[in-house]
Amino acid sequence: PRYFALIPAAGVGARMAADGPKQYLSVGGKPMLRHALDAFLASPLIAHTYVVVSPDDGQIDAVLPPAGVTVLRCGGATRMDSVLNALRALQGAVGEGDMMLVHDAARPGLTPALIAKLIAGVAGHPAGGLLALPVVDTVKRSTAAEAGPGAAVGSGSGSGSGPGPGPAKVATVPRDGLWLAQTPQMFSYALLARALGAATDASAITDDASAVEALGLSPRLVEGHPRNLKVTLPADIRIAEMYLAEPQ
């Protein structure tokens, strides 16, 4: 197969509280999105790179490298919509058996070595696969049913912060076998289009792999790297810059 990169970059980055979409924030002297584009352009395994932006995006042209990237102006309301719209736009240009590496614009630490590791690790696996990291923290679950005001402290969207009669019931989730999903996530064009096209509950589909899993398939997990973190909060930019300053 051929390998194509697809970067959904049509988000608004609400959690960054910054001016404008986070993929255009400067990280280590370059817009965040440009780091991801450059990683794919530097990989000899990638046939072509596509980026999906919203139809009214006015910043993408200033971020593009001189050659090698095609812009698709068909971003949607959710990440899933953006990826699915892009797949539809690529129908014919990409073969059914070609592989799509879908990568978040918010992960500037990707390297050609990680791209190669993903491709080698997933080769021949019909359900595709993704970079991921084993969970190192002890994981707690706060059960919403018994959650009361103040039971879970913080501003997150955690299920334990809703109203209710008493304190949340807290339990420890054994971390054995738990992984944190990264991107790129790689699937054949046909499988990814089928999985995203079949997804009914967009809120349950937080990455491409979850849509494939909903078909009853098990994508392969390939160990990624902490440098491939997702920039979500303002302080993540400094962590990303620290990794970007390191040799790859």
Ligand code: C5P
């Ligand atoms: O906001 P979050 O970090 O989850 O976004 C993940 C990726 O999905 C980002 O690259 C973002 O630009 C992209 N996205 C998109 N279309 C949307 C929402 C997010 O392409 N409607």
